[in-house]
Structures are given as C-alpha cells and as structure tokens.
Amino acid sequence: MKVLKTIALGIIVPIAIFILWFWATETGRVATSLLPTLSMVKKAFIDMTSSGQLQKDLLISIQRVLKGFLFAALLGIALGTIMGMFSPIRAMLEPFITTIRQIPMIAWFPLIVLWFGIGEISKVIIIVLAAFFPVLVNTLSGVIQTPEGYLEVAKLYKLSKFKTFTKLYLPHAIPQILVGLKLGLSVSWMAVVAAELVAATSGIGFRMNDARSMMRSDKVIICMLVIGIVGILMDKIVSLLFGYLTPWQKVGQKK
Amino acid sequence: MAEANEDYIIKVEHLNKHFKVDKEELEVLRDINLEIKEGEFITIVGHSGCGKSTLLKIICGLVSYEDGEVIRNGHKVVGPGPNCGMVFQDHRLLPWLKIKDNVGFGLDHLTKEEKAITVQNHIDLVGLHGFENSYPSQLSGGMSQRAAIARGLANNPNILLLDEPFGALDALTRIQMQKEILRIQKEQKTTMVMVTHDIDEAIVLGNRIVVMSARPGEIKEIIKVSSAARKRNSIDFSQVKKKIYEYLFEESEQEIETDYII
Numbered sequence: 001m002k003v004l005k006t007i008a009l010g011i012i013v014p015i016a017i018f019i020l021w022f023w024a025t026e027t028g029r030v031a032t033s034l035l036p037t038l039s040m041v042k043k044a045f046i047d048m049t050s051s052g053q054l055q056k057d058l059l060i061s062i063q064r065v066l067k068g069f070l071f072a073a074l075l076g077i078a079l080g081t082i083m084g085m086f087s088p089i090r091a092m093l094e095p096f097i098t099t100i101r102q103i104p105m106i107a108w109f110p111l112i113v114l115w116f117g118i119g120e121i122s123k124v125i126i127i128v129l130a131a132f133f134p135v136l137v138n139t140l141s142g143v144i145q146t147p148e149g150y151l152e153v154a155k156l157y158k159l160s161k162f163k164t165f166t167k168l169y170l171p172h173a174i175p176q177i178l179v180g181l182k183l184g185l186s187v188s189w190m191a192v193v194a195a196e197l198v199a200a201t202s203g204i205g206f207r208m209n210d211a212r213s214m215m216r217s218d219k220v221i222i223c224m225l226v227i228g229i230v231g232i233l234m235d236k237i238v239s240l241l242f243g244y245l246t247p248w249q250k251v252g253q254k255k
Numbered sequence: 256m257a258e259a260n261e262d263y264i265i266k267v268e269h270l271n272k273h274f275k276v277d278k279e280e281l282e283v284l285r286d287i288n289l290e291i292k293e294g295e296f297i298t299i300v301g302h303s304g305c306g307k308s309t310l311l312k313i314i315c316g317l318v319s320y321e322d323g324e325v326i327r328n329g330h331k332v333v334g335p336g337p338n339c340g341m342v343f344q345d346h347r348l349l350p351w352l353k354i355k356d357n358v359g360f361g362l363d364h365l366t367k368e369e370k371a372i373t374v375q376n377h378i379d380l381v382g383l384h385g386f387e388n389s390y391p392s393q394l395s396g397g398m399s400q401r402a403a404i405a406r407g408l409a410n411n412p413n414i415l416l417l418d419e420p421f422g423a424l425d426a427l428t429r430i431q432m433q434k435e436i437l438r439i440q441k442e443q444k445t446t447m448v449m450v451t452h453d454i455d456e457a458i459v460l461g462n463r464i465v466v467m468s469a470r471p472g473e474i475k476e477i478i479k480v481s482s483a484a485r486k487r488n489s490i491d492f493s494q495v496k497k498k499i500y501e502y503l504f505e506e507s508e509q510e511i512e513t514d515y516i517i
Contacts, residue, residue: 248352
C-alpha cells in the first residue's frame with residue numbers, strides 16, 4: 001500500500017504537465033513549431049526509431065561516455081588512493097586539483113577544441129575531465145577516512161602497504177568510490193551531450209541541435225527524454241553494482 | 256642475557272614514556288617495572304588516562320618507546336610479532352569481512368587448508384560455531400568480542416594482550432565473557448595481560464593485579480590474588496577489592512574530607 005501511495009504521489013506532477021501540454025497544443029494556443037502536440041512527438045519517436053537513427057546516435061554517445069568514463073574512473077581511483085595513502089603526495093597535489101576543479105567543464109571546450117579539434121578524441125577528453133574529479137575526490141575522502149583503529153590492526157599483523165590497501169583502504173572506500181562513480185557517470189553523460197551540442201557531427205546531442213536548426217521541436221523533445229532516461233538507467237546500474245560490491249552493508253541495513 | 260630472562264615472558268624495566276601534545280611534553284608512564292611469567296594472567300587497573308593502554312601497546316609493539324627496556328619472549332620489543340596477539344575494546348573486526356575472514360586476518364602465511372582448519376578451531380574455541388559466514392554487523396557486542404579474541408589467538412601466540420575488551424559490554428555479558436576468557440586461558444595456556452577499569456573483573460581474572468596511579472602512570476602496587484579471592488562474594492575477594500579501592504581513591508577521599516572540614 002505504501003509503495004502504491006509513493007508511486008501515486010510521484011506521478012502527479014508528470015501527469016499534470018502532460019495534461020497542460022495536451023491542452024495548450026490541441027487548442028492551438030501554442031504554435032506547434034515551438035511546442036509540438038503529443039501525437040507529433042509520438043510520430044517523431046516512431047520515425048526516429050524505425051529509421052534506426054536514434055539508436056545509432058545513442059550508441060555513439062554512450063560509447064563516448066564509456067570510453068571517457070572508464071578511463072576517468074581508473075585514473076581517479078588510482079590517484080585518489082595514492083593521495084589518500086601517501087600524505088606528501090596529497091599535500092603536493094591537493095591545492096592544484098582543488099583549483100583546477102573550479103573550472104566548469106564547459107570552460108575547457110575552447111582550449112580542447114584548439115588542441116584536439118572537434119574529433120572523437122576531444123569529446124572523450126571532455127568526458128574524462130568531467131568524470132575524473134568526482135571520482136578522485138570521493139575516493140580520496142573514502143581512503144583518508146579509514147579509521148585509525150583498523151590501521152592499527154593492519155600494523156599489528158604487519159600488513160604490507162599493498163595488503164593494507166586491498167584489505168583496508170579499498171574496502172573502506174568502496175561505498176564512497178561508488179558515490180564518486182555515480183556522480184562521475186552522470187556528469188560525463190551531461191558532458192557528452194554538451195560537447196556534441198557545441199561541436200560534433202554525430203551523437204544524441206548533435207541530433208538534438210540538428211533538429212533545432214530545422215525547427216523540429218518534436219525531435220528535440222524526443223532527444224531530451226531519451227537523454228533523461230539513459231541518465232536514470234546509468235544511475236540504476238551503478239546502484240546495482242553498489243549492492244553487489246558491498247554485501248556487508250546490505251546485511252547491516254536489514255538489521 | 257637470555258638466561259636471565261628465561262623465567263619471564265615479558266619484562267619491563269625502568270620504562271618511561273612521554274607524548275608530545277601541542278608541543279607540550281606529556282608524561283604518560285613513569286618508571287614502570289613489571290615481570291610477567293609464562294602462563295600468568297595479569298590484570299592492570301587504573302583510572303582512565305593513566306597510561307595503562309599505552310603500556311599495553313608498548314608491550315605489543317604498536318607504540319614505540321625510547322627510555323627503558325621492554326623484553327618480550329627474550330627479545331627487545333621493536334614491533335608487533337605473531338607471538339603476541341592483541342584484543343581491543345572496540346573489537347575492530349573489519350566490517351567488510353565475514354567472521355571467518357576476520358578470524359583468519361593474520362594467517363596469510365598458512366596454506367588455504369591450514370588456514371581453514373585454524374580458523375574453524377578458533378571459532379569453535381570462542382563458541383561462535385555457525386556464525387562463520389556472518390558479517391560483524393550481524394553479531395552482538397559480546398559475540399563480536401568473542402570473534403576478536405579468536406582473531407587474537409588464531410596465530411597461536413604465547414601472549415595475548417587485552418585492552419579493556421569487555422568495557423563496552425553489558426554487566427551480564429561481561430561476567431559471561433570473563434568466565435569464557437578464563438576457560439580459554441586454561442585450555443590454551445596463553446599468558447594474558449588485560450587492562451581494565453573494572454575492579455571486580457581485575458580480581459576475578461588476575462593472578463596478579465597491577466594497580467596504577469593517575470597521570471603520570473606509575474605502578475602503585477602489584478597485588479597477588481589467591482584462588483580463594485578470585486571467587487566473587489568471598490571474604491578474600493572483598494578484602495582485595497577494598498585494598499584496590501584504597502589505592503585508587505586515597506587522594507580523592509582526602510579531598511572530600513577537607514571539603515567537610517571547611
């Protein structure tokens with residue numbers, strides 16, 4: 001019952017928007033070039049999927065995200081751990097990273113386009129830049145918050161630095177690393193769309209901009225919806241990974 | 256040298272320890288002399304902050320010392336070793352490891368089969384059979400402490416140091432755990448040194464009780480406990496308890512008296 005109630009409350013706002021939308025377009029109060037009717041959107045969706053164009057664009061964008069994100073994740077986890085375990089390295093890098101982090105991802109565009117052009121590589125670099133920092137910062141904080149008491153246990157059993165990493169720092173940091181990965185994945189999805197909007201010849205962001213230039217607001221809306229849905233799915237996948245990687249937290253919650 | 260230490264498994268001589276806190280020297284331990292024989296159960300009581308935990312950590316090798324000499328198993332202590340286990344107050348089981356992996360934490364040098372057998376033996380020893388695959392969060396405080404004791408003993412050390420291991424347990428569980436640790440000590444013949452702030456616990460468990468004064472920690476007295484006195488509610492028990500009370504609270508009682516005079 002409680003679940004049903006939560007769902008019911010959750011869909012009130014979307015339904016209201018759809019009713020408003022329906023009313024505004026069907027009665028001709030808003031020009032369909034600005035806001036298409038629901039049936040136009042549906043038709044555009046069928047057109048785009050039956051021609052395979054939507055899937056193709058989506059695949060290209062997702063591939064870019066995966067390339068950039070995986071690289072950023074590896075780099076962020078590795079550097080975050082090293083910084084967490086060795087305080088001189090942390091002292092050396094932290095001020096620099098904190099400064100760089102203040103630059104919005106979009107502000108990197110001009111320089112990266114100048115250096116790498118508008119090809120694949122520049123998009124992947126943008127994604128790496130966007131996803132790297134959330135992963136790094138969260139890994140670092142997970143590692144440095146490892147309780148002193150646990151480290152004393154490692155000392156007691158004379159664990160090597162590497163064993164201390166695999167048996168203590170890493171498992172302790174995993175929940176927070178996953179938070180970082182979740183954030184990183186969501187910003188890299190945003191980054192790829194932004195990059196494709198600005199400079200690209202393929203991908204979901206490009207398709208959206210292309211549709212805009214042809215005044216196809218129906219297609220723009222389809223792209224937006226798809227971007228949102230893919231974003232949610234990515235988030236859910238990382239959450240699933242979370243439960244799988246931290247079985248001890250699940251039993252803790254049950255109690 | 257080795258001959259002289261043969262009788263004593265742990266020997267502390269003229270140990271002094273200072274900590275630097277905010278650039279100020281803090282004297283934690285002053286001239287500690289303590290000799291512990293193999294198979295003994297020593298309890299150390301004192302006010303909180305008297306340095307008793309520090310003393311234990313120095314014997315264990317977790318805290319370094321500069322002034323004095325600490326000998327364990329005939330060698331100067333320079334760091335932790337497999338022949339000396341330690342149990343902490345906050346059990347310090349790693350939440351991401353199952354109980355069997357926590358117990359086997361320091362056993363990486365064994366083969367898989369040897370490790371499994373050793374782990375099982377020690378889980379059985381502390382009465383945790385059936386909880387091998389549980390996570391620490393699923394265990395009660397007493398059970399967690401049992402697991403921590405199993406981990407401390409898994410390496411078959413001849414010394415087990417216990418730092419207020421039952422301090423966070425409720426009164427009934429604590430008494431039960433005291434019985435358990437006595438049984439384990441009888442079975443394993445491990446030399447045990449336990450820090451506690453529970454005077455009853457110190458008497459019930461200790462062959463000898465080391466009474467320490469507040470900061471800087473000094474040994475005020477080492478009290479031998481007869482087996483008669485180790486029974487709760489016996490007259491001998493009360494006498495020992497009274498004696499410890501006097502050592503621990505002589506200063507504060509004087510203060511109270513002066514208060515009344517004023």
